[in-house]
Amino acid sequence: MKKEFFNVAILAFLFIMIVAAQIIFSGRDNKTDDIVVVNTDCRLDLKDCVIPLAETTIRISADKNIKPLEAFSIELTEHSSVIQSVFLDLSMLEMDMGKNQFVFSKTSQKQWKSTVVIPVCTTGRRDWMVELYIKLEKKQYSVNLWLQI
Numbered sequence: 001m002k003k004e005f006f007n008v009a010i011l012a013f014l015f016i017m018i019v020a021a022q023i024i025f026s027g028r029d030n031k032t033d034d035i036v037v038v039n040t041d042c043r044l045d046l047k048d049c050v051i052p053l054a055e056t057t058i059r060i061s062a063d064k065n066i067k068p069l070e071a072f073s074i075e076l077t078e079h080s081s082v083i084q085s086v087f088l089d090l091s092m093l094e095m096d097m098g099k100n101q102f103v104f105s106k107t108s109q110k111q112w113k114s115t116v117v118i119p120v121c122t123t124g125r126r127d128w129m130v131e132l133y134i135k136l137e138k139k140q141y142s143v144n145l146w147l148q149i
Contacts, residue, residue, distance in 0.1 A: 067149060
């Protein structure tokens with residue numbers, strides 16, 4: 001009896017954690033429209049990236065000389081104060097690098113910042129895709145950038 005209760009409690013806990021993770025990382029609610037994908041060829045390791053969105057223009061900058069397993073900062077500055085939340089997801093094309101998601105904190109009315117750590121790729125690859133998820137009141141953007149470390 002105790003073992004069955006324990007198993008049910010573990011399953012309930014895991015279900016709640018999965019639902020909570022989906023809510024936290026989806027950045028969406030029932031008021032949000034579909035995601036607008038913005039593809040760029042901008043490389044954050046070489047320069048700041050300026051991206052016009054319908055409601056605002058954003059500038060994304062990262063520390064230079066980025067190395068695996070060393071923390072670095074990525075900052076986002078918006079032209080107008082319409083962004084509600086920002087997080088990023090790091091990945092490699094055709095590679096499973098696990099979950100590498102980082103949440104941005106609002107540091108001022110128009111600025112957001114995140115501390116990021118890039119894992120080591122065992123194959124030696126150093127090309128990363130940076131997907132920025134930007135949530136506004138009724139729209140969400142996925143902005144795709146690149147990073148070579």
